[in-house]
Amino acid sequence: MVLLFMGAPGSGKGTQSERVVDKLSIVQISTGEILRKAKADATPMGLEAKKFMDAGTLVPDEVVIGIIKERIVEDDCKGGFILDGFPRTVGQAEALDIMMKENDLAIDHVVYFDVPEKELVDRLLSRAKLEGRSDDNMEAIQKRMVTFKKDTEPLLDYYKNRGLVRSIDGTGTMVQVTGRLNEAIGIS
């Protein structure tokens, strides 16, 4: 199964990915996690990405497209994967279409986690207290919300036209959201 998880920052896509990978025996591919690791390891890519991430803007398409292109052909992806936080721009979505075709793969569902902005900001500010992520400050959070609306939200129409979007209410407890997610993608 190939799943795409989309949603604004703090909508729960990373959280819910972790909850379904074991159940489906598929892997989670989070571009955010990969970039954060590269940043922590101070690789050339990580140092380049840091500037964009800390400012709350998107890392350039060619960087993240390159990451995904290499990752989805690894052995552990053969049973399926969740793309958590990719694609985030039309350019990334178009590149993904080409990669899927080249690897004889198809997207099964695009899950959109719908959460009001006020709750998103509250979640990210509380994560800031717990984890101290450098992009979880008010200025970067606001920038990330604007970037999401401008660059990523239009992708919903891109996938809606193909009948792939499963929009779910991302509010409530994590368990409640998992229940809605399972129903939306037809697993129990």
Ligand code: B4P
């Ligand atoms: P991400 O790592 O994807 O960060 P995010 O959007 O904040 O989502 P995350 O997965 O961490 O949070 P989640 O919603 O699960 O990206 C970080 C940065 O990397 C981007 O800003 C960008 O610069 C760069 N980047 C990543 N991918 C890119 C791409 N494709 N192109 C270009 N740049 C890219 O959860 C957030 C919090 O909410 C958690 O603390 C969780 O505990 C809480 N939460 C979740 N569900 C909840 C619930 N039901 N109730 C209460 N709290 C909940």
